[in-house]
Amino acid sequence: MLELRGVTAGYGRTKVLHDVSIQVDDGGAVAAMGHNGAGKTTLLRVAVGLLPVMRGQVLLDGEDVTRLRPSARVRRGLGYVPQGQLSFPQMTTLENLHLVTTDRAAIDEVLDTFPALRGLLSRRAGLLSGGQRQQLSIARTLLTRPRMLILDEPTEGIQPNVVAEIEAVITELTRRGDLSVLLVEQHVGFALRATQSYYVIESGRITSHGVGGPGAVDDVRAAMAV
Amino acid sequence: GGAKSGEEGAAGESCVDTSGDTVKLGFLNSTSGAMSISEQTVRDSLSLAMKEINADGGIMGKQIEAVVEDGASDPAIFAEKIEKLLTGDCVAAVFGGWTSASRKAMLPVVEANNGLLFYPVQYEGLEASENIYYTGATTNQQIIPAMDFLASEGTKTLFLAGSDYVFPRTANKIIKQYAAELGIEIVGEEYVPLDDDDWTTQVAKIVKAKPDFVFNTINGSSNVGFIKAYYEQGLGADTSPIISVSIAEEEAPAMGHSVTGQYAAWNYFQSVDTPTNAAFIKAFQDEYGASRPTSDPMEAAYTSLYLYKAIVEKAESFDVDDVNAASDGVSFDAPEGTVTIDGENHHIAKTALIGKINDDNQFDVVWSSETPIEPDPFLEGYSWWDPTAE
Amino acid sequence: MSIQTRTPDELGQDYLEIRGLTVDFDGFKAVKGVDLTLLQGRLHFLIGPNGAGKTTVVDAVTGLVRGTGLASYRNQDLLTMRSHQIVRAGIGRTFQTATVFEELSVLQNLDIAGGVHRRAWGMVLARRGVPAYVEHALEAIGLTELRDKPAGTLAHGQKQWLEIGMLLVQDAKVMLLDEPVAGMSAEEREETGELLRRIGQERTIVVIEHDMDFVRNYADVVTVMHTGTVLAEGSVAEIQANPQVQEVYLGRQVEAAATTEVEEGDHA
Amino acid sequence: MNPRLTALVRGAAPLIAIAALAVLLLVVAPATLSSFRLNNLGKYICWAIAAVGIGLAWGRGGMLVMGQGVFFGLGGYAMAMHLKLEAAGPEGIPDFMTLYGNGTMPGFWEPFRSGAFTLVAILVLPAVAATILGWAIFKRRVKGAYFAILTQALAVVFATLLIATIQETGGFNGLNQFTSFFGYNLYDPVNKRMVYSIAAGLLIACLLVVWQLYRSRFGELLVATRDAEERVRFLGHDPANIKLVAFVVAAMMASVGGAMFAPIAGIISPSDVDATASIFLIAGVALGGRALLLGPALGALTVGYGRTTLSETFPTQWTYFLGLLFVVVILLLPRGVGDLPRTLRSALKRSTA
Amino acid sequence: MDAFTTPLLAGTATGALLLIAALGLTLTFGQMGVINMAHGEFLMIGAYTAFVTQQVVTNADVSILLALPLAFVVAGMFGLLLEVAVISWMYRRPLDTLLVTVGVSLVLQQLAKDIFGAQGDPVVGPSWLAGNIGVFGYNWPYRQMFTIVLALAALGGLAALLKYTPFGRQIRATVQNRDLAETMGVSTRVVDRITFFVGSGLAGVGGVAVSLIGGTNPNLGRGYIISAFLVVVAGGLGQLKGTVIAAFAVGIATAYFADWTSASMAQVATFALVVLFLQLRPQGLFTIRTRGLV
């Protein structure tokens, strides 16, 4: 589905990623974990196309999309939830969703997942609380009906019971097999439950890679402690 | 060169060298900026005069070599460039300037260096420098005759419309005092910034005031907005005609509305019927194209170079003091008629004309002062003039 | 704990008291009559569902939004003061999305944070060497090695540490921290928690957080907010046992998971 | 090299550069240039003085001051009024007031007979004006493009006001025909040289002032305010005050530049202070490097020189040059030509890395 | 009565012109964060389009109708060119776009000077706009009424575009967060270009209206750009409602000031009014507040 081959990338002169390769299979779910500043967000930005590569390739469905703009990748089925509770602050919650689609049924469906948003539809996104914005951000991306979903710390700032809800949604979607997931997450337990394999990334390099599931918690913790 | 009064002793050491077989003259006009189109016409006629004079043997046998500079429509640049011409290029005289601001800026420089400037445009008067020759009209050769014309037409009420600028303000001060003398009532006075085209509200006031005449001292392109608003609100030459002092042959067809029947006050029109003028027009159009009209400032610039030649040849010297000593009474058979220099104030005697615009955008002369009017820049000969009155 | 039994007045003036705080956004009351007493030396946690009004409380206390009621610190009514005056009164905060001065280095960020306590004239003088308090703060937040890097190039979590460091340099007596460990890995959370514990001795610290493990490990007192009001207050255990809190915030899964070992290890 | 030595050299480098410029302007230029060229250089120096202030306000403070012509004009007109009165003699009034007006002098001219008052006014007038305006703007948190546009509108309005007040300020023609400068005959080349030297000295002084400000904590705070104004509030500072100080200092420098411009150019008129003139000042700063110490001054000198020479060689093309300068520099070298060495060095490093 | 109504009517027409100029600006400035100082030159380009059209189709009654769509397209194309060549490289540097476009505006002015000459080239008004209607002693020119109609039409079109089409949402999303919009599948590049085309095109239409007032000269835009920016500032960033009210308020206020004092003093007074107004409402008439430190 999504593959990064030997990607080196960074900001200005500083390289952040060094020759990183990862792969997400069709219908597969992969977690990327690592410390603060390890380069996880950078990795996702490269995958989405917000950051150009210095070297290497990005492949979507086996096709080289390294030169495609993010919007073109999104039209090919990529969905991205960025870190940092981003929204279009001066548009209402509903308008934020309408940017993607005005289909009532589809909107209703995601609102069932995030019922808190229902009461906030006419409030401007810039006025929402951090967690509300993060929920909106995920909902908005789900509306694009991605085949490949990229999530950057989606549970940051979200209340525990909604985190559980999000976990359920992701698990449900991947189980159906029509969605692949690349997840960056600090909650190791959550990440491993929602995915089937993991990468640990340290200082811009992949240091460990393995099969996920709750049993891998110790392996991951060990890998990250190095 | 000689020093002027004692306090300025150190300056003005002339570096002009006319020992060779050429004489350097400076042409300083704006070829960029807002004034460039107007001033380009002056530049063209200066070049024509130079070409003719050179073909005719030059000045005192010396070929003219022009040093051209751009004043960039900016007074400070005019000051800078004339200093360069006088002290760097060591020209014997400078020809140019258009706006009063540019002349005022050049004046101290040309005086400090005891140079010579020939200024070719009608202006607001109230000035006379030893180092400047004014070959356009001063107020008593344009504004005051225009008022005489209005009186002769039986004008009772007059509306003043002008740009917010020195010339219109000063001209209107004179007009108001003379109007009181003539028994003409001023029923309104409006000014609009130089670069503003929207005259709608001001013209609405003219509509209400219903004056017999409108005295127009608007500068440049702002005239178009004025004329359009004037006709748009139902005014016309048959109700409240306009007399202008800055609409000439060049501008009349470019008003966006026919201005047939309106008036203008100048000292020269293309339509002036003299053999010298016919020759001038032919020479000019041969040089620059048959569609180019000739106008008053162009003619004044053309004349200025010939006048300079005449003075120098009378003085038999290019030295400024010699030139000044010789200038009084020098005359030239110009396209507008014979003009004569007043050695006292360095202006020239000119005949005032009032033209009425016809369908071909030429001016039919409907009134003339008949004889050249002696220049009187400070209006000393007019008893009604009180410079300190409001 | 002994401090819990003492009244605020016995502790001297160092406590932040909020009484009947209400914030009204054109008719929508995001905070409705909140009462809080925040004492020095305790790590005070503020939790609650998204949109409960936690950030708004902090905004109101720091002058970012207008609130009514009372918020007093050392006999000053904060609600009538402007942001920079509130800071000068000793109250500092961080933001839910970290905001540092991106073009200045880590060191410069810390240094200008100390500016509050300098005289106006000192402002036009150049910095000579690194003041001791800046060195201390650098060490405390573990960014000594990155001191000359522009703050804009720090990762998310590092910026959050830097913000805390700036509060240290400011010598803020009251620190209001809005989700300071969001996006940090387990170890980093631990480090941050320890840091807060260390500096919390002589300060009043309020932390807004959703990570229940973090809350469990470090909270002395927890206040739960819901729809603009205080729903419950007490120790972590009390809060976790509160059915209302479970209902609106923790959810049944957490309740169940709390008993399993895997969940315990989640963030450890 | 020994790191402490390196630090020492790095610390002294700006001072060495300023000293070099001082030698160039105060010793080399007077010795080699003709009186006319030196006078032109004097004009560029006046623009450079204003540019140094713009560098502070815009480069460091992020306030795009598009109306510095106004403050340039305040200083210029204050000085010009004094020179005009000096030329008119102890009891006299400026010539243009009798020509265009009714021969009486408006009251606000009277104090400018005093040289001391004029010198004080040159500093105090812009400071007061900038404080009032800055207060109104910054306290209400108007910033960014809003601020830039308001200042440009101010320049337009200021020029319109000058043009419309012919009897008070000479209108479009401005003020000129100054004969002496605080008793020194301005037609005397020796005195002109002295006026030039004063301007050059003031430029160096202004550079030293911003050098100290840039290395001070205020300088850091100013950059912080530029980058995250609201955040500065939570450091316990009112960003409005920080910006105000930079804005006022910049205004005073512009005023000093204008004050020297009047005697050197021999004229001050609305076209020296209007929106176009203000933009012209910005051009130099952008070219030289807005955030650098010497960039704005050198940029202004270059643009001034370019204006003279280009308009001598290609009279009508000058506007194209100025226009393209903006486009090329801002687009490709936003940090200015002065930053080119660093850009090149880092590009070189990248390619070898 | 007429002392009161004349400035009101004339000012409304001035306001309408400002509105057309400001509409394009709110679109590019308010919606896209690009401060286009060359916007005034797009007005000038529109005016010259009217002039050139009239040279080809000499019948003034027809040429002006042809000129309106033509000016929209011509000015729009210039805007598009500017976007592609310059602006698209600097969306993250709003203040810098201001300076770059100052340069562009200088070049365009000089270009017009070199092509058409510095003095005005007049556009002759159509006969169906010659004349006026008497309202309380003011001979209200048809031309002014036409300007008002034109402005309202432009306003209606733009409002519909922004409010009721997906494209409108995309424009707003793009300005609020470029990267995020891109990751929501919005092709920001296409959005930028269309926005610029429409915004500049509107200026072109305004230019046709301006060409009916006075001469068509290279500096024509300069007279309007500052007032138009003041309108956008006073109206509140990106707010159509605010822009409309501010445009008419500035237009009418200027007319009254001009009536009481002089045209020059009216400029000064209007500026003072806007600054005073910003004291009361620093973010303009209508503002959108957001939280946090933005």
Ligand SMILES: Nc1ncnc2c1ncn2[C@@H]1O[C@H](COP(=O)(O)OP(=O)(O)OP(=O)(O)O)[C@@H](O)[C@H]1O
């Ligand atoms: N815009 C930028 N310019 C320069 N360097 C940057 C930029 N953004 C990030 N970096 C650097 O890149 C490195 C990796 O950052 P990244 O945001 O990818 O980390 P992360 O793993 O996502 O961390 P976190 O868990 O805090 O989100 C960090 O060292 C950071 O300093």
Ligand SMILES: Nc1ncnc2c1ncn2[C@@H]1O[C@H](COP(=O)(O)OP(=O)(O)OP(=O)(O)O)[C@@H](O)[C@H]1O
């Ligand atoms: N300026 C405002 N106008 C209208 N509503 C607002 C405004 N600011 C905040 N709100 C609303 O007030 C409520 C409280 O927001 P607040 O940010 O305080 O929540 P929070 O408890 O911090 O939530 P989170 O855990 O998600 O950060 C939310 O519903 C939010 O949408």
Ligand SMILES: [Mg+2]
């Ligand atoms: Mg990250």
Ligand SMILES: [Mg+2]
């Ligand atoms: Mg919050």
